[in-house]
Amino acid sequence: xxxxxxxxxxxxxxxxxxxxxxLALFGLWLAPPDAVQSDAQRLMYLHVPxxxxxxxxxxxxxxxxxxxxxxxxxxxxxDRLAGASAELGVLFTGMxxxxxxxxxxxxxxxxxxxxxxxxxxxxxxxxxxxYLALRRVPAPIDARAKRCAIAALIAFVDVPxxxxxxxxxxxxxxxxxxxxxxLNAHIHGVMAFTLWWGVLAFTLLYIFLLDKRYRLETLExxxxxxxxxxxxxxxxxxxxxxxxxxxxxxxxxx
Amino acid sequence: xxxxxxxxxxxxxxxxxxxxxxxxxxxxxRHAERLDRDA
Numbered sequence: 273x274x275x276x277x278x279x280x281x282x283x284x285x286x287x288x289x290x291x292x293x294x295l296a297l298f299g300l301w302l303a304p305p306d307a308v309q310s311d312a313q314r315l316m317y318l319h320v321p322x323x324x325x326x327x328x329x330x331x332x333x334x335x336x337x338x339x340x341x342x343x344x345x346x347x348x349x350x351d352r353l354a355g356a357s358a359e360l361g362v363l364f365t366g367m368x369x370x371x372x373x374x375x376x377x378x379x380x381x382x383x384x385x386x387x388x389x390x391x392x393x394x395x396x397x398x399x400x401x402x403y404l405a406l407r408r409v410p411a412p413i414d415a416r417a418k419r420c421a422i423a424a425l426i427a428f429v430d431v432p433x434x435x436x437x438x439x440x441x442x443x444x445x446x447x448x449x450x451x452x453x454x455l456n457a458h459i460h461g462v463m464a465f466t467l468w469w470g471v472l473a474f475t476l477l478y479i480f481l482l483d484k485r486y487r488l489e490t491l492e493x494x495x496x497x498x499x500x501x502x503x504x505x506x507x508x509x510x511x512x513x514x515x516x517x518x519x520x521x522x523x524x525x526x
Numbered sequence: 527x528x529x530x531x532x533x534x535x536x537x538x539x540x541x542x543x544x545x546x547x548x549x550x551x552x553x554x555x556r557h558a559e560r561l562d563r564d565a
Contacts, residue, residue, distance in 0.1 A: 367544075
């Protein structure tokens with residue numbers, strides 16, 4: 273029913289909480305202010321890790337979807353994992369957009385710009401909102417899982433577009449700071465530590481929430497199956513006791 | 527500290543949706559567990 277052992281999940285919950293507190297301490301206080309952006313740069317310790325974890329979440333959704341589509345590995349586990357991870361990906365992408373907007377106001381002077389990185393990220397957000405809506409369309413479990421797996425793989429095409437948008441187009445958004453083409457990071461010392469700590473804290477948060485979301489997905493699927501079985505049972509029992517419906521002739525004149 | 531209050535507000539804005547999501551998730555799990563037991 274769950275991804276993690278309950279004891280491991282409990283320890284993970286406390287580790288997540290602790291790491292988020294340490295992130296807040298470093299992000300708000302211990303890391304020095306940026307020479308150019310001053311304290312506004314502190315929002316980057318949330319913006320960048322949430323963007324990376326959103327990539328991770330959508331990567332897990334794409335991989336799980338591919339494993340579901342491949343007959344040898346087909347299992348409802350992959351479908352549930354894909355759905356749970358996509359919801360978290362949407363949450364982290366929303367956070368990325370929100371923190372980016374809050375940072376953009378003091379640094380760029382605007383809340384939003386029609387910039388390639390921003391627009392492709394917004395498209396990513398809405399693609400996966402659509403994916404989550406598709407999961408709610410009533411259908412037999414296997415048919416729903418297959419169509420959602422295909423949609424997830426199509427939506428994932430936008431992830432590399434988002435990542436490389438700053439290299440492919442002339443953007444207001446800055447180019448990569450850590451994963452530069454030469455892998456020579458432009459961030460050092462306490463600032464680099466805080467950024468990486470943010471990645472760790474958000475990864476723990478993602479795993480913690482994924483475990484819970486997966487459990488909910490399993491419970492809801494079981495309930496749907498039970499409700500369906502009960503409805504069929506009632507229909508079968510009803511068919512034996514009630515009279516057949518009146519026959520209505522349908523002719524060309526009607 | 528320039529923008530200090532603004533940044534602290536930003537951190538709170540970041541924390542709130544995650545907290546609400548976690549609370550809602552727990553409530554939905556409890557509700558589903560109850561229905562599962564009753565079914």
